[in-house]
Amino acid sequence: MGLAYAQAMVAKRRQLWLGSMVLGVCVLFSGHIAEISFSKFFDNIGAFTSYIGRISHLENGQWVVSDPIEWFWGWKKWLPLLGQTLLMAYVGTLLGALGAFTFCFFASKNVTASQGVVFVTRRLLEFLRTVPELVFALIFVVAFSLGPLPGILALAIHTTGALGKLFAEVVENADMKPVEGIIAAGGSWLHKVRFAVLPQVASNFASYALLRFEINVRGAAVLGFVGAGGIGQTLLEVIRKFYYADISALLVLIIGTVMVIDTVTEKIRHRLIGQSVAS
């Protein structure tokens, strides 16, 4: 008994050491490849703090919060852009959710009989969510020209992949008894989906879609970096041109909006999930 315990402990220790060594070697190797330089970091860390200092002061040297009107001088230009960003996230999420909704039933083993269809759909969804949305945006900007349209399509495509997987998991976890009931009553495939599966999964679908909307708002805010619309373009411009006070103003606007949206969607999501548990 004692011996077995000691042996188990030794094996565990050895595993831990081996794991740490492998990690250590990887970290050192990565440090070499990523050109990590502590001297560069500590020499320039002052630049970081002074950067934070500069973005929190206005042109005239005053602390930004002392004069909010001067700080947010461009609000007439920025608020519509912020609205556009939100709208992009909304339309992109909705389109993506519709795509995911269409695909998810074909990616679930319990409602689609053909293994081949399930396999192909899953690989497709995987590809859509593995390739970062900014990569899609880069390509779409060339095909659809600059503006919010390529951004929305990039968001929609990535959302289809991400939500498709989550939706399919929800469908696979659905209770199969109603499905059997529909089959017994002679229902078609569509009847199965509409009357047996959908009522069980709808609230979960909505909850995941809202979560994705949150993520897409963040995503839409930087799509402008590659020319795909929204507030990102302006943000990139002020960062590149060193309009320090504008940087902090835009960041505050974006972070504030994201936080408000997070709180609101979280409340709605709790209600949705609560409903599904109650019913």
Next chain:
Amino acid sequence: MNKHEELRQRFSLKFQPFYYGHLRAIAIALVATALFFYGLLSLEMTFARIMGGIGELGRMVVLMLPPDPGTWTRTAIYLYAMLETLAIALLGTFTAAIVAFPLGFLAARNTTVNRVIQFFARRSFDTLRGVDILIWALIWINVVGLGPFAGVLALAMSDLGIFGKLFSEAIEAADERPVEGILSTGGSSVAVVRFGILPQLLPVLLSQVLYAFESNTRSASIIGIVGAGGIGSILSEQIRTVEFQQLSFVILLIWATVSLIDLGCARLRFAIIGARAL
């Protein structure tokens, strides 16, 4: 007949042609659809533009086939850039995890030294998380210059916000009983953390770190677009120079790498926490 009446009584709400819930659902759907079409209009998503774009996209896809890196030297460059991407992801995740570990205890209700510190730790994590990785990358480029080091720092900043939140939540969710056991035998607060909380915590944290590493591989492959190292710089360069065959090769390379990392992390996670869900 009798049964029908019984059902009608039990689910009286469902038998009304329109009830409050129905009306509300219809109203929500109407507003959502209206907003959607308003979005289509105001964002210039016209049918003609979409169709034209899809045609253009089709031509691009034809130009992308077959994926071809060109010469062997180019292949080596792409593979090295991919390796750099992985290095950025690993170091960013690692640094953030190391820094977030002690800070997580400060931000957790049951282990913090002071409520005020806990509050400020939480809010700082929120702020770090709220700024996108690409924005962090732009800021760090100003500090340490272009290159992968800025990418590592950007990933570390944004992950610090995520880990800080997740770690502190995991600490708060830890079982109280081992802690009480150690307190009752006269253990110090260090002993409480080491023997009461840490053994419960480590598998959860490791699994969260692995998740973050997966998503960081994705992020690290795009931060190059703003100049923070990795394969993203090659992506944007190829689009600018219209090298579509090489572009599709690089996209496939990113896809394959991210898939491999996902698979590897899933296995490791399984080995660490078993079948237990996160």
